[in-house]
Amino acid sequence: GVVCVVAILASAHAKLALTPPMGWMSWEIFRCEIDCTTHPNSCINDKLYESTVDAMVEGGYLAAGYDTIHTDDCWERKHPPRDPSTNRLVANETRFPNGMKAVADYTHSKGMKFGLYTAESPTTCGGYPASATHEELDAETFASWNIDYLKVDGCGPVEYYAKGYPIMGAALIRQSRDIVYSCSWPAYLGSNETTKPFQQMIDIGCNLWRNYADIQCHWPSLMGIIDHWGDYGEYIKQFAGPGHWNDPDMLLIGNDCITDDEARTQMAMWSIFAAPLIMGNDARNITAGGREILLNEMAIEVNQDTMGEQGLRLSPKGQSEVWARNLSNGDVAVGLYNKAGSSGQLNQTCPNWDTSNGGYFEACGGGSGNDKCVSGMPLDQLLLACCEDPTCVGISYNEADGTSCLKNNADCGWIEDSAYMYFKKTDPTPEPKPLSMTVNFADVGLGNSVEVVDIWQKKSLGVFQGSFSQDVPSHGTSFLRLKAQ
Numbered sequence: 001g002v003v004c005v006v007a008i009l010a011s012a013h014a015k016l017a018l019t020p021p022m023g024w025m026s027w028e029i030f031r032c033e034i035d036c037t038t039h040p041n042s043c044i045n046d047k048l049y050e051s052t053v054d055a056m057v058e059g060g061y062l063a064a065g066y067d068t069i070h071t072d073d074c075w076e077r078k079h080p081p082r083d084p085s086t087n088r089l090v091a092n093e094t095r096f097p098n099g100m101k102a103v104a105d106y107t108h109s110k111g112m113k114f115g116l117y118t119a120e121s122p123t124t125c126g127g128y129p130a131s132a133t134h135e136e137l138d139a140e141t142f143a144s145w146n147i148d149y150l151k152v153d154g155c156g157p158v159e160y161y162a163k164g165y166p167i168m169g170a171a172l173i174r175q176s177r178d179i180v181y182s183c184s185w186p187a188y189l190g191s192n193e194t195t196k197p198f199q200q201m202i203d204i205g206c207n208l209w210r211n212y213a214d215i216q217c218h219w220p221s222l223m224g225i226i227d228h229w230g231d232y233g234e235y236i237k238q239f240a241g242p243g244h245w246n247d248p249d250m251l252l253i254g255n256d257c258i259t260d261d262e263a264r265t266q267m268a269m270w271s272i273f274a275a276p277l278i279m280g281n282d283a284r285n286i287t288a289g290g291r292e293i294l295l296n297e298m299a300i301e302v303n304q305d306t307m308g309e310q311g312l313r314l315s316p317k318g319q320s321e322v323w324a325r326n327l328s329n330g331d332v333a334v335g336l337y338n339k340a341g342s343s344g345q346l347n348q349t350c351p352n353w354d355t356s357n358g359g360y361f362e363a364c365g366g367g368s369g370n371d372k373c374v375s376g377m378p379l380d381q382l383l384l385a386c387c388e389d390p391t392c393v394g395i396s397y398n399e400a401d402g403t404s405c406l407k408n409n410a411d412c413g414w415i416e417d418s419a420y421m422y423f424k425k426t427d428p429t430p431e432p433k434p435l436s437m438t439v440n441f442a443d444v445g446l447g448n449s450v451e452v453v454d455i456w457q458k459k460s461l462g463v464f465q466g467s468f469s470q471d472v473p474s475h476g477t478s479f480l481r482l483k484a485q
Contacts, residue, residue: 119152186209206244361394369409382404
């Protein structure tokens with residue numbers, strides 16, 4: 001009986017999300033802003049979602065495939081948490097005066113789909129009513145509001161998830177409309193992907209799942225998620241495919257918190273990952289560079305490839321990496337990722353340092369005056385790290401035991417200590433240089449003669465023999481489609 005039910009669930013939901021979901025979600029930029037008096041254009045209310053629907057349609061994003069508008073936390077009424085007579089969840093009456101069905105209806109009237117948010121816990125992460133022990137009633141309620149997608153967060157006792165997520169999956173299957181099921185379960189089970197019950201999540205009908213930490217609007221967060229996908233790619237790849245996807249979280253593209261090169265890296269990597277493309281920006285005010293990247297039809301074509309095979313990091317983890325994904329027609333998508341700052345050697349970047357022996361200049365602000373303190377890092381690497389960091393003004397260096405601190409100020413006086421030297425940076429942090437990177441065709445399973453299509457330039461670069469090299473900017477990714485000849 002149980003096996004049969006599981007098979008029915010998996011097959012019923014497997015027809016949904018046959019390619020990675022695409023759309024827009026409010027959380028990254030708008031969070032849980034509920035003060036609509038002070039922030040009338042950026043609070044969580046019906047006007048935010050309806051104006052975003054308009055922007056998605058008018059901006060060409062719906063036509064490009066970004067077809068779903070997703071609410072996140074904080075749409076519910078808190079007091080009382082449920083309708084006293086029906087026990088159903090209720091939208092906040094001030095911010096959603098016509099209820100969530102009205103927002104869904106508006107979204108549908110413009111040709112888009114509507115996604116809602118809840119959690120497998122007594123309350124959401126923002127402290128609003130959630131669905132633990134009410135899964136069947138809530139699934140019925142959400143279906144009556146004509147939703148198309150449900151993100152189910154954690155936010156509570158982890159022990160409940162193994163019970164709650166299957167109940168919600170079964171409840172969604174029983175509704176009269178198709179509802180894509182996004183499960184955040186594995187994001188709350190730590191960072192070791194090999195210990196997570198992915199096959200069970202597929203069996204209970206999860207169409208995608210958040211694996212790891214929430215993305216934040218800055219480069220280190222984005223870089224860390226890419227590293228995580230590289231570290232665990234071989235393992236998590238086996239669970240990805242049509243109807244069930246690993247989800248590294250929202251796209252930062254279109255915000256000014258990352259550069260256009262960093263945005264291209266995210267678009268390339270998320271496409272190689274076969275990851276959902278769910279924008280976390282203000283769709284009404286997307287940067288010009290971000291718009292071009294988000295609407296790049298060649299990148300989207302890689303992401304949405306119907307075979308649904310997740311790509312991998314082929315080279316060792318490092319400052320520059322080669323990634324690749326096999327595509328349904330035999331082509332291979334390749335990302336040449338320049339994680340590092342510069343390809344220049346130290347003497348080409350910051351050649352001049354004022355050195356002082358017998359002590360160092362102390363930073364004001366205690367520990368906060370140090371960018372970072374390390375031990376055992378060779379001096380040339382320390383100098384390069386300080387050189388490439390525009391906030392670093394100098395280094396205290398103990399040659400005997402290898403301890404050193406990169407300092408963001410040197411304003412609190414000279415400290416005499418015979419074990420130390422001080423290196424004062426006199427050259428400005430240089431502009432990072434591009435790095436020449438190469439893909440060997442044999443490494444991605446292709447023959448000697450290969451046509452190279454540049455996805456960012458949207459054109460063929462010609463046929464090459466054996467390998468292809470291209471200069472890649474700092475934090476950028478060359479995105480290529482390789483075609484065997």
